[in-house]
Amino acid sequence: MQSSPNAPEKQAQIRDDTIAAPVRWWRSWWRSLSPTRQDRFAALAPLAAVLMFMAAITASFWYLRTEEVEREQDALRRDVEYAQQRVRLRLLERQEQLMRMARDMGTRDLKKADFSARAEALISQYPELQSVTLVDDRRKVLESQSAPTVSTDQQHVLGETLGSGETGAAIQQAREMLQPIYVQQPASKGEMAPLLQLHVPILSNNRYVGELLGEFSVDSLLRYGTPTEIMARYAVTMLDSQGQVLAGTPLMPRKTPTELLRWRGVANEEKLAVAPVGNSLMLRAQAYRTSLGVVGSGLFWLVGTLSAMTAWMLLATWRHTRRRQRAQEALVAETNFRRAMENSVLTGMRALDLQGRITYVNAAFCQMTGWSEQDLVGQVPPYPYWPDNDYDNLHSQLREELSGKTIVGGFQVRVQRKNGTQFDARLYVSPLIDAHGQHTGWMSSMTDITEPNRIRAQLSASYERFTIVLEALDASVSVAPLGSAELLFANKLYRQWFGSQTDGHLQLVAQAGKLPIRHQPEMEDEDGLMGLPTATLTAARANNAEIFLPDLGKWLEVRSRYLSWVDGRLAQMVIATDITQRRLAEDQAAAQAEKAQSASRLITMGEMASSVAHELNQPLTAINNYSSGMLTRLEKGTLTPEQMKFALEKTAHQAQRAGQIIQRIRSFVKKSEPNRTLAQVSDMVNEAIELAGIELRRRNVQLSAHVAERLPRVMADTILIEQVLINLMKNSAESIDYSDRPTGQRRVELRVRPQLFEGQNGVEFSVEDTGKGMPPEVLEHLFEAFFSTKSEGMGIGLNLCRSIVESHHGRMRAENLYNGSEVTGCRFSFWLPLATGVETTTPTETSEPT
Numbered sequence: 001m002q003s004s005p006n007a008p009e010k011q012a013q014i015r016d017d018t019i020a021a022p023v024r025w026w027r028s029w030w031r032s033l034s035p036t037r038q039d040r041f042a043a044l045a046p047l048a049a050v051l052m053f054m055a056a057i058t059a060s061f062w063y064l065r066t067e068e069v070e071r072e073q074d075a076l077r078r079d080v081e082y083a084q085q086r087v088r089l090r091l092l093e094r095q096e097q098l099m100r101m102a103r104d105m106g107t108r109d110l111k112k113a114d115f116s117a118r119a120e121a122l123i124s125q126y127p128e129l130q131s132v133t134l135v136d137d138r139r140k141v142l143e144s145q146s147a148p149t150v151s152t153d154q155q156h157v158l159g160e161t162l163g164s165g166e167t168g169a170a171i172q173q174a175r176e177m178l179q180p181i182y183v184q185q186p187a188s189k190g191e192m193a194p195l196l197q198l199h200v201p202i203l204s205n206n207r208y209v210g211e212l213l214g215e216f217s218v219d220s221l222l223r224y225g226t227p228t229e230i231m232a233r234y235a236v237t238m239l240d241s242q243g244q245v246l247a248g249t250p251l252m253p254r255k256t257p258t259e260l261l262r263w264r265g266v267a268n269e270e271k272l273a274v275a276p277v278g279n280s281l282m283l284r285a286q287a288y289r290t291s292l293g294v295v296g297s298g299l300f301w302l303v304g305t306l307s308a309m310t311a312w313m314l315l316a317t318w319r320h321t322r323r324r325q326r327a328q329e330a331l332v333a334e335t336n337f338r339r340a341m342e343n344s345v346l347t348g349m350r351a352l353d354l355q356g357r358i359t360y361v362n363a364a365f366c367q368m369t370g371w372s373e374q375d376l377v378g379q380v381p382p383y384p385y386w387p388d389n390d391y392d393n394l395h396s397q398l399r400e401e402l403s404g405k406t407i408v409g410g411f412q413v414r415v416q417r418k419n420g421t422q423f424d425a426r427l428y429v430s431p432l433i434d435a436h437g438q439h440t441g442w443m444s445s446m447t448d449i450t451e452p453n454r455i456r457a458q459l460s461a462s463y464e465r466f467t468i469v470l471e472a473l474d475a476s477v478s479v480a481p482l483g484s485a486e487l488l489f490a491n492k493l494y495r496q497w498f499g500s501q502t503d504g505h506l507q508l509v510a511q512a513g514k515l516p517i518r519h520q521p522e523m524e525d526e527d528g529l530m531g532l533p534t535a536t537l538t539a540a541r542a543n544n545a546e547i548f549l550p551d552l553g554k555w556l557e558v559r560s561r562y563l564s565w566v567d568g569r570l571a572q573m574v575i576a577t578d579i580t581q582r583r584l585a586e587d588q589a590a591a592q593a594e595k596a597q598s599a600s601r602l603i604t605m606g607e608m609a610s611s612v613a614h615e616l617n618q619p620l621t622a623i624n625n626y627s628s629g630m631l632t633r634l635e636k637g638t639l640t641p642e643q644m645k646f647a648l649e650k651t652a653h654q655a656q657r658a659g660q661i662i663q664r665i666r667s668f669v670k671k672s673e674p675n676r677t678l679a680q681v682s683d684m685v686n687e688a689i690e691l692a693g694i695e696l697r698r699r700n701v702q703l704s705a706h707v708a709e710r711l712p713r714v715m716a717d718t719i720l721i722e723q724v725l726i727n728l729m730k731n732s733a734e735s736i737d738y739s740d741r742p743t744g745q746r747r748v749e750l751r752v753r754p755q756l757f758e759g760q761n762g763v764e765f766s767v768e769d770t771g772k773g774m775p776p777e778v779l780e781h782l783f784e785a786f787f788s789t790k791s792e793g794m795g796i797g798l799n800l801c802r803s804i805v806e807s808h809h810g811r812m813r814a815e816n817l818y819n820g821s822e823v824t825g826c827r828f829s830f831w832l833p834l835a836t837g838v839e840t841t842t843p844t845e846t847s848e849p850t
Contacts, residue, residue, distance in 0.1 A: 050307060050310045050311045050314060051311060053307060054304065054307035054308070054311065057303050057304070057307065058304070069268070072268055072287060073268060073270070076234070076268060076269070076270045076285060076287050077270050079230050079233065079234065079285065080230075080234075080270040080271075080272055080283065080284075080285045081272065082227065082230070083225075083226045083227060083230045083236065083283060083285065084272045084274060084275075084283050086225050086226065086227060087221060087222075087225035087226065087274055087283060088274060088275050088276070090128070090221065090224070090225040091216070091221070091225075091274070091276065091277070092276070094122075094126060094128070094129055094198070094214065094216065095180055095198060095200070095214075095276075097122060098122075098132070098180075098198060098200045098212050098214045099180065099200050101115075101118060101119075101132075101200075101212055102200045102201065102202045102203075102211070102212045103203075105134070105202050105210075105212070106202045106203045106204045106209065107204075108204075112134070112142065112143060115134060115143050116143060116145055119132035119143075119145035120145050123145060123146070123147050124147075127147075127217075127220045127224055128216050128217055128220035128221040128224055128225065129147070129214060129215075129216055129217075130146060130147045130149065130150050130154075130195060130215045130216060130217045130220075131144060131145060131146035131147065131150055131154075131155065131156070131213075131214070131215045132144070132145050132212060132213070132214050132215075133145075133156045133212070133213040133214075133215075134210065134212060134213075135162060135171070135210050135211050135212075135213055136209070136210040137175075137208060137209050137210050138161070139161050139162045139163050139168070139171055140159060140160070140161050140162075141156045141157065141158055141159060141160045141161075141162065142158070142210070143158070144156040144157075144158065149217070150215075154195065154215075156213075162213070165185075166183050166185060167183070167185060167197065169183075170183040170197060170199050171199055171211065173199075174199040174200070174201045174211055175201060175208050175211075178201050178203065178208065179201070180198060180199065180200045180201075181198070181199040182196065182197070182198055182199075182276060182277040182278070182280070182281075183196075183197045183199070183280070184196055184197075184218075184240055184241075184246075184277065184280040184281055185197050185215075193217060193218070193219055193247075194218050194240075194246045194247075195215045195216065195217065195218070196215070196216040196217075196218055196221065196277065196281065197213060197214070197215050197216075198213070198214040198215075198216065199211055199212075199213055200212040200213075200214065218238050218246045218247040218281070219238075219246075219247035219248075221238070221247070222236065222237075222238050222247040222248055222283075223247075226283075230285070233287070233288070234285040234286060234287055234288065235248070235249060235250060235251045235285070235286040235288065236248050236283070236284070236285050236286075237249065237250050237283075237284050237285075237286075238274075238281060238282070238283060238284075239271070239281075239282040239283075239284055240280060240281065240282070241279050241280045241282075246281075250284075250286060251286045251288070268286070268287040269284060269285060269286040269287070270284070270285055271283070271284040271285075342362045342363065343362070343363045344363075345362065345364055346364055347364060347445050347446065347447055348361070348362065348364045348365030348366075348367075348368045348369075348425075348445065348446035348447070349361065349362040349364070349365055349443070349444070349445055349446075350362075350365055350443075350444045350445075350446065351432060351441055351442070351443055351444075352402075352432075352441050352442045352444065353440065353441040354402070354439075354440070354441055355380070356380060356381055356398060356402055357378060357379070357380050358376050358377055358378065358379050358380075358383070359377065359378075359441065360377070361373055361376045361377065365446060368415070368417075368423075368425070368446065368448060369384075369385040369415060369416075369417055369418065370417040370418030370419055371384055371385060371418050381394075381395060381398055382394070382395070384418070385415050385416055385417070385418075386415075386416065387414050387415075387416045387422060388416075390413075390414055394413065397411065397413070401429050401442060401444075402442065404431075407429075410426045410427055410428040410429075411426070411427055412424060412425070412426050412427075412449070413425055413426075413427050415446070423448055423450045424448070424449050424450045424453055425446050425447060425448055425449060426446070426447050426449050427444055427445070427446050428444065428445045428446075428447075429442055429443070429444050430442070430443050430444075431443070470491045471491050471492040472492075473491060473493065474493065474577070474578070475493065475575050475576060475577040475578075476491065476493045476494040476497055476498075476504075476556075476574075476575070476576040476577075477489070477490070477491045477493075477494060477573070477574075477575050478490045478491075478494045478498075478502075478504070478505040478508075478573070478574050479563075479565070479571050479572070479573045479574075480502050480505045480506070480571060480572060480574075481565065481569045481570065481571045481572075482569075482570050482571065482572060485502050486502070487500065487501065487502045487505065488565060488571060490505075494576075497552060497576075505574055507549075508547070508556070508558050508560075508574050508576055509560060509572065509574060511547045511549075511558075512545035512547055512558040512560065512574075513545075544557060544558070544559050545557075545558050546558070546579065546583070553580075554578050554580045555578070555579050555580045555582075555583040556576045556577065556578060556579065557576070557577045557579045558574060558575070558576050559574070559575045559576075559577075560572055560573065560574045560575070561573055593803065596800060620658060623651050623655060623658075626647045626648075626650050626651045627651065629647065630643075630644060630647050630648075675717055676715050676716055676717050676808075677715070677716075677717075677718075678713045678714075678715060678835055679713060679714060679715075679716050679718045679721075680711075680713055681707070681711045681712075681713070681714060681752060681763055682707055682711065682752075683718070684716070684718050684721050684722055684725070685705065685707055685725065685750070685752055685765075687718070687722050688721075688722040688725035688726050688729070689703065689705060689729075689750070691722070691726055692725070692726045692729040692730055692733075695729075695730050695733055696729065696733045696748060699733045699734070699736070699737045699746075700743065700746060701732075701733045701736055701737070701746045701747070701748055702746060702747050702748070703729070703747075703748050703749075703750065704747065704748075704749050704750070705749075705750040705751075705752075706749070706750070706751045706752070706753075707750075707751075707752045708752060708753040708754060711752065711753075711754065711763060712754070712761075712763070712834050712835070713834075713835055714762075714763055714808075714832045714833070714834060714835055715808075715835040715836075716808050716832060717804075717808075720804045720807075720808075721804070721808075721832075723800075723801075723804065724765075724801045724804050724805060724830065725750075725765065725767070727797050727798070727800075727801050728767040728801065728828045729748055729750065729767055731797070731798075731828070732748045732767055732768075732769035732771070732826070732828070733748060733769075734790075735769050735771030735772070735826065736748070736769055736770055736771045738771070738772075739770075739771045739772045741770055741771070745770045746770065747769075747770050748767065748768070748769050748770075749767070749768045749769075750765075750766070750767055751764075751765075751766045751768070752764070752765050752766075755831055757811065757831050757833075760833055761833070761834050762810070762831050762832055762833040762834055763831070763832050763834070764829055764830075764831045765829060765830055765831075765832075766827055766828070766829035767827070767828045767829070768817065768825055768826070768827045769825050769826055770824065770825045771825055771826055772823060773816035773817065773823035773824075773825060773826045774814070774816060774826060779814060779815075779816070782798055782814055783798050783799055783801075783802045783812070783814075784799065801830075805830045805831075805832070808832055808833075809832075809833050810830055810831050810832040810833065811830065811831050812828075812829070812830035812831075813828075813829060813830075814826065814827070814828050814829075815827050
C-alpha cells in the first residue's frame with residue numbers, strides 16, 4: 001500500500017497544531033483578563049518562580065535524605081537478623097545439650113552421681129548457662145548446679161518445691177505438652193539479674209518423671225551470642241514482652257533545639273523476637289548517629305536561606321504594588337458607591353444656593369415629583385412641583401428656610417407631580433457646607449409620608465374601636481408598670497369598682513398571688529432571681545385565681561400576664577371577672593351532691609336495717625345469757641371468782657362488739673363535709689368489709705378479699721370511698737341473690753392492687769360476683785342518674801359512686817365476666833391515683849367513745 005506524498009506534511013501540520021493549541025489557549029485566556037488582573041499575575045510570576053525553585057531544592061534534598069535513611073534501615077535490619085540467628089543458634093545448642101541430658105536421665109544412662117559433674121562442665125564451658133537443676137515429678141529439687149555469679153537468692157536449694165509464679169506454670173505446661181518450654185523469669189527483688197528458664201521434661205517409657213531446669217543469663221546471652229562487629233556499630237539490648245530492658249544499654253533520646261526537629265531525636269532502631277523463646281524475649285539494635293546527613297549539611301541551609309530572601313524581596317515588591325492598586329480601586333469604588341447611593345436612595349435630595357436656586361436633585365427626587373433633572377436644576381421660586389393653590393404658604397416657608405430658621409423635626413408640605421396628582425411629604429432642611437467650611441447653600445431631604453399618614457389615621461380609628469370594646473366589657477381590665485404606682489390603662493368597670501388609682505390593681509395582684517393557681521400547670525421557665533418569666537413576655541400564659549373582695553362583696557376570677565408596654569416598660573395586665581353567681585351555683589351544687597350522698601347512705605343503711613338488727617342481736621343475746629347464768633349461780637352460791645371474771649370478760653367483749661357495730665354505722669351515716677387526707681387503703685377496705693359483711697352474711701354470700709401488701713397511700717375521703725365499696729359489694733350480693741345461685745357459687749371477690757392507668761400510678765379496686773351479669777343495653781346506661789334495673793331502686797347509687805370516684809380524679813367501669821359465650825358474673829372496678837409528692841398532709845385520726 002503506497003503512502004500519499006503529502007503524508008509527512010500532514011503529520012508535521014498535526015504536530016504543529018498540537019504544540020500551538022496550548023499556546024493559543026494561553027493567549028486567549030490572558031487577553032480575556034482585565035488589565036488589573038494581568039498586573040496581578042505579572043507581579044506574582046517572579047514570586048511563583050522562586051517558590052517553585054525552593055520547592056524543587058527542598059524536594060531534592062528530601063529525596064536524598066529518604067534514600068540515606070532507607071539504606072541505613074536496610075543495613076540495620078540485616079545486621080539485627082544476623083545477630084538474632086546467632087543468639088538463636090546458641091540457645092538451640094544449649095537446648096540440645098540439655099535435652100540430651102534429659103534423655104540420658106530418662107533411660108538411666110546418666111546417674112544422679114554423674115549429673116553434677118556433667119552439669120558443672122556445661123556451666124563452666126558456656127558462660128550464658130547459669131544453673132542446671134534436676135526436678136522430680138512432684139516439683140521437688142533433687143540436684144542443682146549453679147555458676148559462681150548466681151546470687152544466693154536465685155539458687156535452688158535441695159528439697160525445695162518449685163510451684164509458684166511463672167516457674168510453676170511453665171513446669172505444668174512442659175508436663176502437659178512433653179516439650180521444652182521457655183519462660184522469661186524477671187528479677188523479683190534487689191539487683192538480681194533476670195534469667196531465662198528452659199524447662200526440659202524427662203520421660204521414662206513415655207511417662208513424665210521430672211524435668212531439667214536450665215537457667216540462662218540474658219546479659220551473658222547478649223554478650224557472647226551477639227557478634228562483636230554488630231555490638232560495635234549498634235547499641236544492642238534485650239527486651240521483655242512489656243518493652244522493659246533486660247540486658248544491654250539503650251541509647252538515650254537526642255535533645256533537639258526545637259519542637260519542629262523532634263523527629264531527629266528518635267534513634268534508627270530495629271527489633272526482632274528471639275526464637276525459640278518467642279515474643280517474651282526481643283532483640284533490639286539502635287544505630288549510632290555518625291554523620292549530619294543530607295538535611296543537616298550547610299549547602300541545604302544556604303540554598304534555603306537565599307531562596308527565602310529572594311522570595312521575601314519579591315513579596316515586598318508585590319505587596320507595595322498591591323497597596324497602590326488597592327488605593328486606586330478604593331478611590332474608584334468610593335466614587336461609584338457615592339453615585340450608586342445617590343441613585344438608589346429612596347429619600348429625595350435637593351440642594352439650593354443662597355438665592356434659592358436649585359443646584360442639585362437626585363434620582364429619587366425626580367421620581368417623586370415626575371420632573372427630570374434638566375427641568376428642575378436652575379429653577380427659582382415658584383418651583384414646578386408647588387401646587388397652584390399653596391404658593392403663599394410655600395413662599396413663606398422658603399423664606400424662613402433661607403433665613404436659617406430650620407425646624408429640627410422638619411415640616412409637612414403638599415407636593416404636586418408633573419401629571420397633576422399631589423401627595424404629602426415631610427421636608428428636612430440643613431446648611432450645605434463645602435470642603436473649605438464655607439456656607440454655600442441649603443440641603444433639603446424630602447420623604448413621601450402619604451402611606452404613614454394613612455396608617456396613622458387607621459391606627460387612630462382602631463384605637464378608638466379598641467377603647468370602646470374595652471369600656472363595654474363586663475370585666476375589669478387594668479395595666480400598670482412593675483415597680484411603679486402609675487396606672488397605664490383602666491376600663492370603665494375598673495374605675496367603677498376601684499377608682500382611678502392603682503390600689504385596686506395592686507390589691508388584685510397581691511391577693512391573687514397568695515392563692516394557688518387553678519387549672520394551669522406551673523411554669524418551669526422562671527428566673528429565680530427576678531421572679532418573672534424568662535420567655536417572651538407577650539407569649540407568657542395567663543394565671544387564673546379566684547378571690548373574694550369583702551369591700552365589693554364579690555367573687556372575682558383574676559387573670560394576669562406580663563407584657564411589654566408601648567414605651568418599652570415591663571407592665572402587668574390584670575383582668576378581673578365577676579363570678580359571684582357562678583360560685584353561688586357551685587356551692588348549691590356541692591350542697592345538693594352532699595345531700596344526695598347522705599341520702600344514698602341512709603337508703604343503704606335502711607336496706608341493711610334487718611341485717612344490722614340480726615348482727616346486733618347476737619352480742620345482745622350473749623350478754624343476756626352471761627348475765628342470767630351469773631345470777632343463777634349467784635343465787636345457788638356456786639359462783640366462783642374465776643367464773644365471774646370469765647363471764648364478765650365475755651360480757652364486756654360482746655358489749656364492745658355491739659358498740660363497734662353501732663360506731664361504724666354512725667360514722668358512715670352521719671353527714672360530714674368532704675375531708676381528703678392521706679389514707680391507708682387497707683384501713684378503708686377493712687371498714688367497708690365490716691359494714692358490708694352484715695348484708696352479705698344475711699344473703700348467705702361468701703366474701704373473699706385479696707389486698708396487696710405495702711400499698712401506697714392515696715389522697716381520698718375515707719367515708720366516701722367506703723360508701724363506694726359498700727354499694728358495690730351490696731349490689732353484687734343482691735345480684736347473686738336474684739340469680740338464685742346455689743350455695744357453692746354464691747361468692748363475691750374483692751381485689752385491691754397497684755395499677756398503672758394512662759401512664760399514672762394508682763390503686764385499682766375490683767368487685768366480682770357470680771351473678772348473671774347485665775345486658776349490653778343496660779351497661780350503656782348503668783351510670784346514668786335515675787336509671788335502675790330494680791323495681792324499688794332510685795337509680796342514684798352507681799351514679800353517686802362514679803361521681804365520688806371522678807371527684808377523686810379516678811375512673812370507674814363495669815363489665816361482664818364470660819366463660820366462653822356464657823356470662824358467669826359481673827365486675828365493677830374503679831381506679832384512684834396515688835398521692836402526689838406535693839400533698840404531704842398526714843391522715844387525720846379521730847377517736848370517739850364506743
